[in-house]
Amino acid sequence: MNTFYAVLVSGLTVGALYAIASIGLSLVWGALGVLNMAHGAMLTLGGYVAYGVITGLGLPVPLGIFASVAFGALAGGLIYVLIVRNVLRQAKADFEANVMIATVGAAIALENGILLVFGGQPLRQPVTVSGSFELGPLIVPWQNFIIMVAAVLAMAVIASLLNYTRMGRAIRATAQNRDAARLMGVAADRVYLIVLMLSGAVAGICGLLLSAMVQLSPSLGNDPMLKAFIMCVVAGLGSLPGAVLVSFGLALLEAWVQYQFGARWGFPLLLCAVVVVLIWRPSGLLGKTEVRRM
C-alpha cells in the first residue's frame, strides 16, 4: 500500500510539471497555430539561468527565480521576432512544418550554447529542500510539495491573466478568430509576441522546477517537451484546461506503469495512448469538434 501512495505522490508531482510544460506549448499552438519545438530548450534555459544566478553569481534565490522567468520570456520573444514572424510572413502553405523545423534549429543551437557555457556534466540545482511531512497515509517530500504548489500557482496566474485581463481576452480572441480580433483593433503581431514571451516565461518556471527534481543537464527539457506534446495532442491541441487534466491523468498512469513494468515502458505507453486516442477521436479528448484532418 505504501508504494501506491509513493506512486501517487510522484505521479502528481510529475503531472504538475507536465501540466505547466504543456500549457506553454498549448498557448502558442492556440494563438498562432504553430508548434514551438524550442520549448524544451527554453525549459533547460530556465533551469540553467537559475543555477547560474544563484550558484554562479551567488545572488539570492528569488532573484534566480525572477531571472529564469525573464530569460524565458526573452528567449520566447527572440524566437518570435527572429524566426516565427518571418516564416509566417513568407505566407507559404507549409508554414506549420517550416516553423517546426526552424525552431528545432533554434533549439539545437540553444541546447549547444548551454552545453558550451555550463558543460555537459549533470549539475545540482541549488534550490532544493530536504525532508518530508506526513499527510494521513501519504509521505510527501517537501520538495515535491513545493513543486506542486508552485506549479498550481503558475497555472492560476496564467488562467487569471487569460481570463480577467484585457490582453488575455485579446489572446483568446486571436486564437478563436484572428481576423475578427484584428477588426476589433487587436494587433495580431503584438499578441503573438506576447504569447511567445508568456510561453517562454512559463517554460522558465517549469525548467526551474524540473531541475529541482532531477539534475540539470543540457538535454533536460527534451523529454518533458515531447511528453508535453503528447499530452497536448491527447487533450486536443490548444485546449488549456484539457492539457492540465490530461497531464495529471497520463502522469499518474505513467508513474504506475513505470512502477509495475519498469521505467523504460513509461514513454511507449504514452505513445500508445496518443495513437489510440487519435484513432478514436482525431481532435483529441477535449478538442474542438473541428477536425484537423483532410
Next chain:
Amino acid sequence: MTKTSGRTDLLIALVLIVVAIAIPFQIDSRYVLGQIVLALFYACIASQWNLVFGFAGIFSLAPVAIFAVGGYATAMLCFFLGWSVWAALLPAALVAAVFSVLIGLACLRLTGVYVALLTLAVTQVMYLLIVTDTECFVQVGSVCRQLTGGPGGFSRFGDFGTRQLLKGDWMIGNYAIVCTLFVVIMVVTWVILKGPMGHAFRAIRDNPGYAVARGINRFRVQLLVFGLSAFLTGLAGGVYAAHFQVIGPTILQLPQLMFIIAIVVIGGTGTFWGPLVGTLVLMGADELMREVGEFRTLGLGLIIAASIVLLPNGLVGRFRDLMRYAGRNRSAGLKTSKDIQ
C-alpha cells in the same frame, strides 16, 4: 517548382556519373572517400524524406527510424540467423517498408503537426527501448547479447566481402556499391515523380480539394509513398550497416534527424536535386566546422533556422530565381541591342 525538364536532369545526371567514376581515381585518401560514402548515405535518406515531405506533403519525422529499421533488420538477420549481408538487404528493406506502412496506417489520416509529433515520438521510443534493453536474448561466448543489441548495437555480423576481394582497396569497392545504391534510388525517385504518382502528389499538395474531386485518394497515395520511400530508405540502412559493420542506437538521435532535415531544407524542399545540393553544402560546412569542433552543433542549428527564414525555397530555389532573373535580363538586353540595330 518541379518542372526541370527531363533533358536537364539527364545532363546533370551524366555529369554526376562521370564525376562519380572519376572520384576514386583522383582521391587517394581513405578518409575522404569514407566521408563521400557517408555523404551518399545522407543523400539517400534525404532524397527519400524529400519525396515524403517535399513532394507528397507528409511532415514525417520518421526517416532515421526507418533507416534504423533497415539497418537493424539486416544486422539481426545476419547475426541471429547467420544470413549473408547480401541476402539480408532486400528482406530488411521490406521490413522497413512494412514498419513504415504501419506507422502510416496509424497517422496518415491526420494532418501536419500530428504526423510530425507521432513519428517523432516513434523515433524517440525506439531509441529509448533499444538503449535501455538489458535482457539477454542469446549468449555469445561469455557475452550476453540483447534482442535489440542494447546500447552497444550490433557489430561483426558480416560485410560485403569487399575486404577479401579487393584487400587494401576495399573502400573503393564499398564506394561503388553505395554509388550504385544512390543511382538506383535517384532513378526510382525520378520515375515516381514523372509518373502518375508524381502528378497526384502535386495535386494533393497544391490543391487538396481539387485532388479529391479528381478522384485521387490522398490516404492511399500517401500510404503508398510512405511504403515505397521506406523500402528505399531501409535498403540504404542495410547497406549502411554492412558498410560500417556496425549499427547502433546513436543513428536514432535527434541531431541525425535534424541533419537530414537540414539537408533537404537547405538544398530546396520539393526539388529533385535539392537533397544532393544540400548534402554537398552541409557536409562541406561540417568538414570546415571540424576546425571549431565544439561549435559544430551550434552552427548546424543556426544554419537550419537561418535557411528556413532566409532561403524559403532552398539553394536550388534560389538558383532558379537567379537563372530566371538572368534570363529575363538577357532577353531584355537582346531586345535593346536589336532595337539599336
Next chain:
Amino acid sequence: MSAVLELEDVRSGYEGVEVLRGVSFSIEAGELVTVVGPNGHGKSTLLRTISGLVPLRGGEIRFEGRALDRHVHHTAARGLAHVPQGDMLFPQMSVHENLLMGAFLCSDSTELARRMDEVLTLLPKLAERRNQQVSTLSGGERRMVGIGRGLMMGGRLMMIDEPSLGLAPIVIEQIYEVIAQLGKSGRTILLIEENPARVADLADRLFLLDNGEFIWSGPPAELLASDELISAYLGG
C-alpha cells in the same frame, strides 16, 4: 455635408482574380447606404477591402478625409466598425466577453459602461444571454451579438455585411428592425444586402454592384420600379 468615407477607383482581389474593378463612391455623415447585387460579385470583398482584410490593388480609400492605411487593426482605431459576414464571433467566449472585445480599444471605463448600456437596451436579448457561451446561441442571437459587438466599437461608420444571411424570415425581420433603429438614430451605415426589397424603406441610396463594378445607383424605389434591372441583375 462632409464625406465620411470616399472610395476612388478601388481595385482589389485575391490571388490572380480581380474582384473589384474600379469602384468609386462616397458616404455622407448620417446616411444609410446599401450595396446590393448578386452573390459572388464582390459585395463582401468591398467591405473587406475597406477594412484591410483584402489587399488594395489600386485606387484610394479615404476615411474622414484621410487615407486609410492597410493595417486591419488600425481601421478600428480610426473609427470604422465592420460587422463581418457570418458574424465571425469568438465562439468560446461569453456574450459579455464578445461585447467587451468590441470595445477593445476603449480604455475609458465610463464610456465603456455607456456603450454597454446602449447595446443592451437596443438588444435586450443579449442582456438575458450575457453569460452564455456564444457557440451555444441560435443563429439570430449570434447575429445580434455580431451587431452588438460592432456597436461596442463606437465607430463613426458602421459596415454591416449581409445581416440576413442564413436566417429565418421572422428573425430577419427582427434584425432589420434593429438596423432601422440604428439608421434613425443618425448613424452612418454602409449595409450589404442581396435583396433590395428588404432595404426599400431603409436606405437613403442604393448601389448595384455587378461583376466588380457599380452599374447603377439611386434611391431604392427607383431600382425596385425597374423590372429591367431587377430581372437582369437580381434574378427577380
